[in-house]
Amino acid sequence: MITSSPHLQSLLPSRDDVTHNPEVNNNFRAKEQECLNLLKRCNSIEEFKQVHAKFIKLSLFSSSPFSASSVLSTCAHSGWENGMSYAASIFRGIDDPCTFDYNTMIRGYVNATSFEEALRVYGEMVEEGVEPDNFTYPFLLKACTRLKSGREGKQIHGHVCKYGFEADVLVQNGLISMYGRCGERALSSAVFERMEAKTAASWSSMVSARAGVGMWSDCLVLFREMCRETGLKAEESGMVSALSACANTGALGLGRSIHGYLLRNINELNIAVQTSLVDMYGKCGCLDKALRVFKKMESRNSLTYSAVISGLALHGEGEEALRMFSEMVEEGVESDHVVYVSVLNACSHSGLVKEGRRVFEEMLREGKVEPTAEHYGCLVGLLGRAGLLEEALETIQNMPVEQQNDVVWRSFLSSCRVYRNVELGKIAARELIKLSSYNPGDYLMISNMYAQAQMWEDVARVRTEMANKGLKQTPGFSIVEVKGKTHRFVSQDRFHPQCKEIYKMLHQMEWQLKFEGYSPDLTQVLLNVDEEEKRERLKGHSQKVAIAFALLNTAPGSIIRIARNLRMCSDCHTYTKKISMIYEREIVVRDRNRFHLFKGGTCSCKDYW
Known part of the structure; x- marks a missing residue:
């Protein structure tokens, strides 16, 4: 939609820019307002192109910076398919793009997940000598965050300081999140500590930054500290991160408290929060509660279905997980690689070998999701748990070589140990050590396999190798x-x-x-x-x-x-x-x-x- 930003309003031409004749000027204004009203009502890129043509025909696009910026903003922020490529052509047609126009393109590319393009536009902005403002940097930092590019993020931080925006709260929050998710924990904390007034968004950025790199315990420590400082006032992104931390640490009590707070203080939970609740309850052992939250949701996406299917898988409800997958397909929700991992895991945990093979074959046949090492690992786990070790090994050998990673071989080794097949286990052990020679858990599993077979000399050899490499096992x-x-x-x-x-x-x-x-x-x-x-x-x-x-x-x-x-x-x-x-x-x-x-x-x- 068209923004009413004072900055954008300032782009309106003066009367002298258009004409000295009041009658002509009023006519220009009327035509411009008519086109701007049409612009607001565009519901598709086809309608938009017709209105854009009208701006050009009436010379509004070339004579009014306000009109040009409005047209660009509407297209770039529309979310229409191919909207950004058309917005790029509009941008190239603006003779002297201003800060607002560059910001529009940066924001549009970030929203369209074209993060490299957003950084490229900023580079062009700097080269052209167009001075950025405080609205430029939050989206640039988001691009660096999503790319996990700390190097570019540090360069952007330098520009922030150069142009004097280091005290802007939105910029500071962006820096906290960027550094945290790029693994720069100390720098993230340094920005946070230097803030004079920490907002709920600032705390949420810190919590989300820890969650983004899987530091679940630290995430919960920060969240509890935030609760003491702000009285549990957090943005929904912070709540989502805290719920993810609860899911991964089994902190059911805190997860329930967060859910209670959300119900008391937010009228309508968005799909991300609801999905996080489904995931949290499922992973914390409350499957019935996860299903109740899921059934109350008015809209669901692939992540929602993945969360509920994963919950069912963890609880051994493989047949119900398959039914849920069928429901998802019937509702027209596109399957992605995460959903297929969840479904294959559900089959694996429930011993549904026939069904798991069928799901994997369907995925290959449809061709919408390229099988990854994770998918093959699920299939290997499915076959291995069922004792079909020869077939599991054949599956690995038929995989693309680059996907034969340590996760796949570890899954196969675990099955060999359970079924006490030392000969096949040796093959898995050899390949696993090649790929992951400093994982103490792998050596322990190999040692346990030999111990089950009472091959004590081999046990001693593996334990000695662990000691020589300085590997210490994590106790159960x-x-x-x-x-x-x-x-x-x-x-x-x-x-x-x-x-x-x-x-x-x-x-x-x-x-x-x-x-x-x-x-x-x-x-x-x-x-x-x-x-x-x-x-x-x-x-x-x-x-x-x-x-x-x-x-x-x-x-x-x-x-x-x-x-x-x-x-x-x-x-x-x-x-x-x-x-x-x-x-x-x-x-x-x-x-x-x-x-x-x-x-x-x-x-x-x-x-x-």
Whole structure:
């Protein structure tokens, strides 16, 4: 739409610019206003071109800078297909483009995701000696942010200082976001700290900058600090980032608080916020709540469907995920590569091999989405989980060589370990070390594969290689939230203040389990020790310690929620099923791959994970 900016109004020609004759001048003004009114009513580029032709025919485009800028602005900000290419031709026809015109083109290119073009136009602006203003830089910084181009961003920052806009709040917020998302955490913080008056947008920029590079814990620390400083006043972009951090850290309590705030203070949530809520609830183990938010949405896009399908996948609801995918297609929402990853993961977690193959083949046949290493990795995981190791290996070998990355081989190695196929596992291990020779998790998985096969010399060799490279494994841990506070436990944990009570509870749980026929699976202890030592090791697994703590500190009948950083072992799985029945508790466990809902002695994964 045409802006009523005072700057744009100032571009109107004076009476002397048009004519000294008042009658002619009034006629000019009337024609110009008529065309400007027509411009406002344009609903398509075809209508716009007709009005543009009228401006040219009446000599309005060449004689009135205001008209020229209005025509350019309408086209560049329209969002029409090919709108920016037509706007570029209009721009080239302006004899002496001003700051407003350059800003219009920069903003238009950024909104059209043509970020390199936006930077190119700014370079042209500088070369032509047209002085920028404070409206020039926020969109340029956004372009650098989206390109993750810190080098150009620093150059832009230099120009900001040169022209005296370093104290402008919008520019400062753009710098915070740009530096944060380009990995320049110190520079982002420096700009933020120098601000005299930090606004909600400033805090949101800091939160979004941390979320943009996956610093989820830091993101939540900043968000909580923002809540203390501003009373939870944040822009929707900050809320979206905070919800993403909650989703990735399992901070359900904070996620619920944010949702409550949004409902109390915002009349209508936009699609980005609603999608973030679906994603947060799905990843925090509240699938029913995620579905309720999803069903209330008036409009949905591919990201929304991807979020709900991912949630269903994490909870092992593969058939429902496929139904949701079909609904998306029926509603005319275009599938993208993210949606296909979500659907293939859903099939993988539910053992729907036939259906997963069909989805992958459909993607190839339609040709709208080029398969990436991530898609192939999902297919390899689907086949591997089902025990179809030879087919999984054949799939990798038939992939484009450049897509045979560490993620694909890691997925295959994991399946080889689960199905105890050492020969194929050796192939995966060899290729994985070539591609990722400094990932301690890979060496640990290889070591565990050999330990399961009691190949202790190979275990020692792999462990020695780890030590020589200075690689340290991240210990397995389980996190449980009780009364708004998170408690983290590692295996054999003896450091918690309630240590004595926890181990008394563990002893009681073991005693009760004997009456339910529980027998520890000693094969899950991957150490060359005697059976008694293996039993003791199993008793202290972090998940069991976390459950004992939760049973001691939560109300009878309440849900226990646990997050793990590693895949759950089969012994903990059996153990937790029986505990859910004995103590009549629902226990939700999120491991590295998916959610498990234990209830009444059964698990939602149907023992397939």
